Amino acid sequence: MNTRPTHIPGALAATSLKQLRFTAPLVHCLTNDVVQSFTANVLLALGASPAMVVDPAEAAQFGAIADALLVNVGTLTHPHADAMLAAIHAASQAGKPWVLDPVAVGGLSWRTEFCHEIITLKPAAIRGNASEIRALSGLSASGRGVDSGDDPLSALPAARQLARGTGAVVAVTGETDYVTDGMRSWAVAGGHPMMTRVVGTGCALSAVVAAFAALPGDRLDNVAAACRVMSCAGERACAVVKGPGSFTPEFLDNLYLIGEEWLNGEGMQ
Amino acid sequence: MNTRPTHIPGALAATSLKQLRFTAPLVHCLTNDVVQSFTANVLLALGASPAMVVDPAEAAQFGAIADALLVNVGTLTHPHADAMLAAIHAASQAGKPWVLDPVAVGGLSWRTEFCHEIITLKPAAIRGNASEIRALSGLSASGRGVDSGDDPLSALPAARQLARGTGAVVAVTGETDYVTDGMRSWAVAGGHPMMTRVVGTGCALSAVVAAFAALPGDRLDNVAAACRVMSCAGERACAVVKGPGSFTPEFLDNLYLIGEEWLNGEGMQ
Amino acid sequence: MNTRPTHIPGALAATSLKQLRFTAPLVHCLTNDVVQSFTANVLLALGASPAMVVDPAEAAQFGAIADALLVNVGTLTHPHADAMLAAIHAASQAGKPWVLDPVAVGGLSWRTEFCHEIITLKPAAIRGNASEIRALSGLSASGRGVDSGDDPLSALPAARQLARGTGAVVAVTGETDYVTDGMRSWAVAGGHPMMTRVVGTGCALSAVVAAFAALPGDRLDNVAAACRVMSCAGERACAVVKGPGSFTPEFLDNLYLIGEEWLNGEGMQ
Numbered sequence: 001m002n003t004r005p006t007h008i009p010g011a012l013a014a015t016s017l018k019q020l021r022f023t024a025p026l027v028h029c030l031t032n033d034v035v036q037s038f039t040a041n042v043l044l045a046l047g048a049s050p051a052m053v054v055d056p057a058e059a060a061q062f063g064a065i066a067d068a069l070l071v072n073v074g075t076l077t078h079p080h081a082d083a084m085l086a087a088i089h090a091a092s093q094a095g096k097p098w099v100l101d102p103v104a105v106g107g108l109s110w111r112t113e114f115c116h117e118i119i120t121l122k123p124a125a126i127r128g129n130a131s132e133i134r135a136l137s138g139l140s141a142s143g144r145g146v147d148s149g150d151d152p153l154s155a156l157p158a159a160r161q162l163a164r165g166t167g168a169v170v171a172v173t174g175e176t177d178y179v180t181d182g183m184r185s186w187a188v189a190g191g192h193p194m195m196t197r198v199v200g201t202g203c204a205l206s207a208v209v210a211a212f213a214a215l216p217g218d219r220l221d222n223v224a225a226a227c228r229v230m231s232c233a234g235e236r237a238c239a240v241v242k243g244p245g246s247f248t249p250e251f252l253d254n255l256y257l258i259g260e261e262w263l264n265g266e267g268m269q
Numbered sequence: 270m271n272t273r274p275t276h277i278p279g280a281l282a283a284t285s286l287k288q289l290r291f292t293a294p295l296v297h298c299l300t301n302d303v304v305q306s307f308t309a310n311v312l313l314a315l316g317a318s319p320a321m322v323v324d325p326a327e328a329a330q331f332g333a334i335a336d337a338l339l340v341n342v343g344t345l346t347h348p349h350a351d352a353m354l355a356a357i358h359a360a361s362q363a364g365k366p367w368v369l370d371p372v373a374v375g376g377l378s379w380r381t382e383f384c385h386e387i388i389t390l391k392p393a394a395i396r397g398n399a400s401e402i403r404a405l406s407g408l409s410a411s412g413r414g415v416d417s418g419d420d421p422l423s424a425l426p427a428a429r430q431l432a433r434g435t436g437a438v439v440a441v442t443g444e445t446d447y448v449t450d451g452m453r454s455w456a457v458a459g460g461h462p463m464m465t466r467v468v469g470t471g472c473a474l475s476a477v478v479a480a481f482a483a484l485p486g487d488r489l490d491n492v493a494a495a496c497r498v499m500s501c502a503g504e505r506a507c508a509v510v511k512g513p514g515s516f517t518p519e520f521l522d523n524l525y526l527i528g529e530e531w532l533n534g535e536g537m538q
Numbered sequence: 539m540n541t542r543p544t545h546i547p548g549a550l551a552a553t554s555l556k557q558l559r560f561t562a563p564l565v566h567c568l569t570n571d572v573v574q575s576f577t578a579n580v581l582l583a584l585g586a587s588p589a590m591v592v593d594p595a596e597a598a599q600f601g602a603i604a605d606a607l608l609v610n611v612g613t614l615t616h617p618h619a620d621a622m623l624a625a626i627h628a629a630s631q632a633g634k635p636w637v638l639d640p641v642a643v644g645g646l647s648w649r650t651e652f653c654h655e656i657i658t659l660k661p662a663a664i665r666g667n668a669s670e671i672r673a674l675s676g677l678s679a680s681g682r683g684v685d686s687g688d689d690p691l692s693a694l695p696a697a698r699q700l701a702r703g704t705g706a707v708v709a710v711t712g713e714t715d716y717v718t719d720g721m722r723s724w725a726v727a728g729g730h731p732m733m734t735r736v737v738g739t740g741c742a743l744s745a746v747v748a749a750f751a752a753l754p755g756d757r758l759d760n761v762a763a764a765c766r767v768m769s770c771a772g773e774r775a776c777a778v779v780k781g782p783g784s785f786t787p788e789f790l791d792n793l794y795l796i797g798e799e800w801l802n803g804e805g806m807q
Contacts, residue, residue: 034574036302050468054344074590075591076596197583243791244582327648
C-alpha cells in the first residue's frame with residue numbers, strides 16, 4: 001500500500017509553470033501573521049499576484065474576484081475565522097478553488113475543530129506536513145508545534161483517505177513530498193533540510209499550490225508541479241548559500257529565474 | 270492638459286534628503302499586515318524612525334507625539350479603522366501631517382467608502398497607483414487588486430483634481446511618477462519593472478512620503494523628493510541584482526548609502 | 539554602585555549555546571506585528587523552534603506545551619493582551635519561563651499600565667533598552683518611541699532594582715548590554731550601531747533570551763549568553779556588509795554558523 005509513487009516528470013511541471021506565468025493568477029491569501037511578506041514575495045517572484053484582504057465583508061467580495069484562495073490557520077483568531085468562512089463561500093459560489101494549510105492541526109484544539117469543519121466545504125487542495133495530514137484524516141498524529149514528527153511516506157495512506165473523503169488533492173510534504181487525489185499519486189523530490197530553518201517555506205508552498213490550483217488541466221499534476229517548482233528553486237539555492245539568511249534572497253531569485261530546463265531531473269534525492 | 274511635467278531636479282531632491290537625515294522624523298505607521306517589516310526597514314535605512322502603535326487609545330496618544338502619520342488601508346479591519354481615525358484626529362490637532370495610501374481603493378467597497386470619508390480630514394499627501402487615484406478622484410478605475418491597470422500620466426488630471434479637492438499633494442506612481450499639488454507638478458523618473466515583483470515597494474514609498482511630509486519647506490518638492498530617492502535607490506539596485514530576492518538587501522543598502530551625487534540626473538528613462 | 543560589571547566569558551556563552559542547540563527549545567512568541575518573521579527566522583537559524591499562537595484559548599493551551607514564552611508589547615491590542623495573560627498563566631502553571639519585552643513602556647500609557655501589571659506574574663527575564671527599564675523600575679525615562687535616549691550603564695541601578703523587585707533576570711541593552719539578577723551582573727560587549735538601522739534586532743534578542751531562559755543551569759549566565767551570541771553574530775555581520783539590507787541575511791547566516799570559537803573574546807568594544 002505504501003509503494004513509493006513515481007516522481008513527477010520535469011516536463012509536466014514545466015508545462016504547469018508556463019501556464020502559471022501566462023495566466024498570472026491573483027491569489028487571495030488569508031494566511032498567518034508570520035509569513036505574509038514572504039508568501040507575497042514568493043508569489044510575485046514566480047509571476048502570480050498576491051492580495052491579502054482580511055475584513056470579512058471585503059474578503060467575501062474579494063473571494064469572488066480572485067482566481068484562488070489560500071486559507072492558512074497558523075495564527076487563527078475569531079475575526080480571521082469569520083473572514084475565512086466568508087471568503088470560502090464566496091470563492092466556492094464563484095467557482096474558484098480554495099486551498100487549506102492546516103498549520104499545527106492535531107496539536108491545538110480549536111483550529112483542529114475549525115479545520116474539520118471547513119474541509120467539508122470542498123477544498124481544491126490541502127497541503128500539510130505528515131502529522132497535520134494524519135490529524136485531519138482522523139489517524140493519530142505526533143506533532144507538538146508546526147514541525148512534523150512523522151515521515152511523509154508513512155502518511156501517504158492518510159493523505160489518500162483525506163483526498164477521497166474531501167475531494168481535495170492532498171500534498172503531504174517533507175524530505176520528499178507526496179501528492180495524491182486518492183487514486184493516483186506523485187512523489188516530488190528535492191528541497192533541502194536547510195529550508196526547515198527558514199520560516200514560511202511550507203506556508204508559501206501552500207500559496208503556490210493555490211496559484212497552481214487555479215490553472216486549467218489536471219489538478220493533481222498542477223499541485224505536484226507547484227511542489228516541484230518550489231523544491232527545485234530551494235535545492236538550487238541551498239547548493240550555493242552558506243546559511244538560512246542568504247537562502248531567502250537566492251530562493252526568490254530562483255523562483256523568478258526558474259525555467260523549463262531546471263525542472264528536468266528529479267531533484268537531488 | 271496632459272503635458273508631461275518637468276523632472277524634479279536632483280539638487281532639489283538632495284536638499285530634502287539632507288533635511289530628512291538631519292531631522293530623522295518619527296513616523297507613526299498604521300499600515301497593512303504584509304509590509305510592516307519592510308516599511309520599517311526602509312525608514313530606518315534612510316535615517317527616519319518608524320513606530321507602529323495600533324491600539325486606538327495608544328494610537329491617539331502617539332499621533333500627537335510622532336512627526337508624521339501614515340495610513341495604509343491594505344488590510345483594513347474595523348479595529349484598524351478606529352485606530353486610524355483616532356490617530357488622524359490626534360495628528361491633525363497637534364499640527365502633524367498625515368499621508369494616505371489608498372491600497373486597492375475602487376476595487377473593494379468598504380475601504381473605498383472609508384477613504385472617501387477620511388480624505389475630508391485634510392491629508393498632507395496621498396500616494397497611490399493610477400487606478401487608486403482615479404477611484405479616489407471620482408473618475409473611473411480599472412484596478413482588480415493592488416496593481417494598477419492604468420498609466421500614471423493618464424491619471425494626472427485625476428491627481429490634480431484630487432489635490433485641489435483635498436488640499437493634499439498627490440503622487441500617482443508607476444513607471445514614471447507624477448506629483449502634483451493641483452497647480453504645479455513634477456515628474457519623477459527611475460525605478461524598474463522588477464520593483465513590481467517585490468511586495469511593499471509602493472507601501473514603503475508612502476511611508477517615506479510621510480517622513481518627507483514632516484520636513485519644513487515646500488511640500489510638493491519634498492514629496493517628489495521622496496519619490497525620487499526611492500526610485501533612485503531602486504533603479505541602482507535593479508542594475509546589479511539578478512532577481513527580486515537579492516533586490517531587497519541591495520535596495521535597503523542603497524537607501525542607507527544614497528548621497529547627493531546619486532540624485533543628479535533624472536533616472537534611466 | 540555603577541562599577542562596570544565584568545564581561546561574560548566566551549566559554550560560558552559557548553556552553554549555553556551548545557545546550558540550546560542540543561535541546562532546541564520551542565518558544566511561544568506573542569510578539570508585535572512588525573518583527574514576527576524576523577523573530578522566527580532568528581530562532582530557527584540558531585536552532586530553536588518558534589511558534590506564534592495568538593487566540594487566547596489556544597495561547598493558553600500552547601503556553602503549557604512550549605518550553606518558554608515571549609511577551610512583547612510593541613503592537614499591543616486588547617485581544618493580544620488577553621492572549622498574553624492566558625499564556626502567562628498557563629506557562630507559569632506548567633513551570634515554563636516567560637520573558638517580557640516592554641517595547642516603548644514609559645512613552646505610552648496603556649502598555650505601561652499593562653506591563654506594570656504583568657511584571658507581578660514572575661517573569662523569568664525582562665529585556666529592554668535603558669529608558670524602558672528605567673520606566674518599568676519606576677525611575678524616570680526619556681524615551682519617545684522605541685529607541686532609547688538613555689545609556690545602558692546609567693540604567694544598571696534601575697535594572698538591579700527591577701530584578702530584585704520582580705525576581706527576573708533583567709537585561710538592559712544598548713551599545714554594551716548589562717544583565718543582572720539584582721546581585722550579580724554581566725556586561726556583554728559587541729554589536730554595532732548599524733543594528734539599530736534594522737527593525738527587530740532588539741525584539742528578536744528578547745525571543746532568544748526566552749529560548750535561553752528555558753535551559754537548565756544558571757539563568758543569569760544563560761540570559762547573558764543569549765545577549766553575547768546575538769552581539770557576536772551582529773558584529774561579525776557588520777564587519778563585512780555595506781548596509782542594513784545585506785546585514786539581515788549575513789546575521790542569520792552567522793546565527794546558523796556560530797561556533798564556540800567565535801565566542802572567545804569580548805567583542806569589538
